[in-house]
Amino acid sequence: MPVDPLTLLKELVAIPSVNPMGRDDAGPEFYETRLTEHLMGFFERLGVEHERIEVVPGRSNVIARYDNPAATTTILLDAHQDTVPVDGMTIEPFTPVERDGKLYGRGACDVKGGMAAILAAFSRIVDEKPSGAPNIVVSCTCDEEATVQGVVDLAKLWSDPARSGSLISAPPDLALVAEPTDLDIVVAHRGATRWKLRTHGKACHSSRPDEGVSAIYRMGRVLCCLEEYADTLAETIAPHPLCGPPTFSVGLIAGGISVNTVPDECTIEIDRRVIPGEDGTNVIEQVADFLRPRLDFDVEMLPPWVIGCSLSDHNNGAWADRLLEHIEAVAGPHQKLGAPYGTNAARIAVTGVPAIVFGPGSIAQAHTKDEWIVVEELRVGSEVLYRFLADVG
Numbered sequence: 001m002p003v004d005p006l007t008l009l010k011e012l013v014a015i016p017s018v019n020p021m022g023r024d025d026a027g028p029e030f031y032e033t034r035l036t037e038h039l040m041g042f043f044e045r046l047g048v049e050h051e052r053i054e055v056v057p058g059r060s061n062v063i064a065r066y067d068n069p070a071a072t073t074t075i076l077l078d079a080h081q082d083t084v085p086v087d088g089m090t091i092e093p094f095t096p097v098e099r100d101g102k103l104y105g106r107g108a109c110d111v112k113g114g115m116a117a118i119l120a121a122f123s124r125i126v127d128e129k130p131s132g133a134p135n136i137v138v139s140c141t142c143d144e145e146a147t148v149q150g151v152v153d154l155a156k157l158w159s160d161p162a163r164s165g166s167l168i169s170a171p172p173d174l175a176l177v178a179e180p181t182d183l184d185i186v187v188a189h190r191g192a193t194r195w196k197l198r199t200h201g202k203a204c205h206s207s208r209p210d211e212g213v214s215a216i217y218r219m220g221r222v223l224c225c226l227e228e229y230a231d232t233l234a235e236t237i238a239p240h241p242l243c244g245p246p247t248f249s250v251g252l253i254a255g256g257i258s259v260n261t262v263p264d265e266c267t268i269e270i271d272r273r274v275i276p277g278e279d280g281t282n283v284i285e286q287v288a289d290f291l292r293p294r295l296d297f298d299v300e301m302l303p304p305w306v307i308g309c310s311l312s313d314h315n316n317g318a319w320a321d322r323l324l325e326h327i328e329a330v331a332g333p334h335q336k337l338g339a340p341y342g343t344n345a346a347r348i349a350v351t352g353v354p355a356i357v358f359g360p361g362s363i364a365q366a367h368t369k370d371e372w373i374v375v376e377e378l379r380v381g382s383e384v385l386y387r388f389l390a391d392v393g
């Protein structure tokens with residue numbers, strides 16, 4: 001019995017799975033638990049092998065597997081379970097509403113739409129058992145929107161011998177990661193390294209500032225240098241043909257305790273986008289090296305909470321071309337392209353597995369206050385996935 005992707009999507013949107021993204025006041029709509037249980041039930045009813053793998057306490061990946069005894073190829077389809085928070089939304093986030101050919105709700109676009117397209121195509125393969133189907137593993141990963149713990153754990157299942165024994169203990173031949181790409185194929189993207197930089201000073205009463213050292217003044221000098229560093233990036237590092245140049249941005253600043261105290265600490269948060277070929281760990285040292293000769297005081301680099309991992313197009317071209325044929329047969333001209341944002345595909349690709357990103361919906365509607373997806377695009381995306389899978393051989 002074929003599963004309708006729109007029916008599936010409505011079910012998924014109605015189950016909150018908000019990533020707390022570092023908040024400690026997480027309310028009832030937070031975490032993936034209910035969606036994880038729903039997915040376990042879905043695969044149970046479908047009659048395929050499935051398992052729940054706890055990644056960190058209370059947060060799990062769900063993995064399901066279909067085997068075609070004649071297949072020599074294994075394809076992994078990944079979609080993340082979590083969504084961004086719902087603050088400031090102008091629609092009911094967890095009441096899916098269909099209007100004017102669109103389905104509204106948190107996650108409709110990023111990426112429960114992509115997940116519904118995958119689940120519908122997968123269940124059709126399971127039902128119809130086309131002779132050309134590969135072995136298929138579906139992974140529904142947790143924590144994509146914050147610290148990507150779900151996909152990092154997933155990749156260990158085939159790359160870390162100590163973790164063998166799961167439904168995916170050998171590397172797949174291809175990973176297709178769902179994100180809203182407007183049915184284009186993202187074959188390369190940048191990654192982000194994020195860390196805090198802190199200046200230190202000496203606190204004193206603001207009536208005698210000469211007795212202290214202002215960490216905020218120091219940060220001011222750091223920021224001028226960082227602006228210069230950001231400006232030079234495009235000249236010092238050759239842009240990637242699909243992803244463009246690396247970039248640098250300071251997004252947050254905090255310092256001081258009161259107006260009548262010379263501040264002894266000031267902290268900024270940095271977002272450094274790395275392009276394929278760059279090392280996401282090295283960029284922190286690169287920034288430190290740039291600052292050192294320009295300053296007469298030390299700055300503190302705090303450990304990054306995410307290390308940039310980009311997606312390179314060096315080994316996924318043939319797979320992307322095959323998928324593109326099916327996209328164009330169903331939906332007309334589309335393209336292979338690079339993206340400025342990061343995805344789970346990069347964490348899979350670092351293990352050597354070719355990875356591409358594909359899905360219905362537009363990145364422009366991801367994370368928005370009235371998130372939606374075009375229903376027709378959802379259906380087309382699922383149809384494309386079915387045809388691609390049925391024809392892998």
Ligand SMILES: [Zn+2]
Pocket residue numbers: 080110111144179180
């Ligand atoms: Zn996403």
